[in-house]
Amino acid sequence: MSEHRAPVIPPPVVVAAALAAQRRLAGRRRGGPVSTTAAGVLLAASAGISVWADLGFGAAKTSINPLHPEKSSTLVVSGANSISRNPMYLGMVGAVTAHALWRGSFRALLPAVGVALWLDRLQIPAEEEALQATFGQAYADYTNRVPRWIQLPSTLIWLASRDRLRIAG
Numbered sequence: 532m533s534e535h536r537a538p539v540i541p542p543p544v545v546v547a548a549a550l551a552a553q554r555r556l557a558g559r560r561r562g563g564p565v566s567t568t569a570a571g572v573l574l575a576a577s578a579g580i581s582v583w584a585d586l587g588f589g590a591a592k593t594s595i596n597p598l599h600p601e602k603s604s605t606l607v608v609s610g611a612n613s614i615s616r617n618p619m620y621l622g623m624v625g626a627v628t629a630h631a632l633w634r635g636s637f638r639a640l641l642p643a644v645g646v647a648l649w650l651d652r653l654q655i656p657a658e659e660e661a662l663q664a665t666f667g668q669a670y671a672d673y674t675n676r677v678p679r680w681i682q683l684p685s686t687l688i689w690l691a692s693r694d695r696l697r698i699a700g
Contacts, residue, residue, distance in 0.1 A: 534656075545646055545650075553631055553634060557639040560636050566632045567632075567633055570629040571629075573625055573629040574630075577621070577628075580622045581623070584610065584611035584619045587612060592604070597654060606673065615677065616680075620655065623646065624646055651680075655679065659674070
């Protein structure tokens with residue numbers, strides 16, 4: 532019997548609600564040049580990791596439907612999924628955080644924390660349970676290698692490794 536059931540609200544809807552809440556919390560406030568630049572960098576990185584993950588799922592021809600994780604036909608462990616088990620959600624949280632930075636409001640960070648907690652406590656456990664049931668030991672091995680969210684120091688080392696920076700020539 533399933534312990535965790537996937538929420539019936541799709542994560543993009545939760546993100547949209549968080550963005551609306553941020554707008555209300557921040558009012559007309561906008562950040563200065565530093566927070567706006569930081570927001571742009573974070574948004575670009577967040578979009579990049581989300582697109583990278585989406586392309587990996589597309590190449591594997593497997594479902595990205597968060598309401599039915601049991602319909603996954605392939606365990607994607609490469610690309611963005613080699614540095615985070617939830618790169619699309621990492622991108623979503625990053626985008627909501629970037630919006631708070633752009634708004635220049637500490638209060639606008641509250642919905643970003645809410646999205647992260649909702650994903651981490653409700654959405655992801657249901658998906659993990661479904662993936663464990665579907666892929667068994669392969670999924671267990673994957674969870675031992677790759678963090679749920681991200682480990683920044685090891686990820687930076689991985690990204691900067693000589694093998695990744697080799698220039699053809």
